[in-house]
Amino acid sequence: MGWIFLLLAGALEVGFTTTLRLLIKxxxxxxxxxxxxxxxIASFTCLQQAVKTVPLGTGYAVWTGIxxxxxxxxxxxxxxxxxxPLRIALIxxxxxxxxxxxxIEH
Numbered sequence: 001m002g003w004i005f006l007l008l009a010g011a012l013e014v015g016f017t018t019t020l021r022l023l024i025k026x027x028x029x030x031x032x033x034x035x036x037x038x039x040x041i042a043s044f045t046c047l048q049q050a051v052k053t054v055p056l057g058t059g060y061a062v063w064t065g066i067x068x069x070x071x072x073x074x075x076x077x078x079x080x081x082x083x084x085p086l087r088i089a090l091i092x093x094x095x096x097x098x099x100x101x102x103x104i105e106h
Contacts (some may be wrong), residue, residue: 002053010066
């Protein structure tokens with residue numbers, strides 16, 4: 001169950017970083033600010049649940065890895081951020097690291 005919470009926490013992190021990007025254009029949006037805060041709280045709550053059964057270091061690394069990879073993908077798809085081959089390759093290394101952490105878990 002911990003890994004399910006961890007995946008959800010990572011997805012919610014992508015949500016709050018995406019909302020953060022939207023807030024740059026409309027910082028006074030009460031709705032976006034509320035969504036941002038709810039997503040942060042939900043992400044940290046799921047992370048807290050995850051690390052009850054997943055080692056803390058592994059949980060944190062996977063959470064940030066999912067967030068980083070997901071945010072780069074969202075940036076490229078929705079915000080016209082560049083995705084040159086080297087950047088994609090380096091993101092691939094993060095994915096390999098996250099999968100590796102799952103595979104070596106005891």
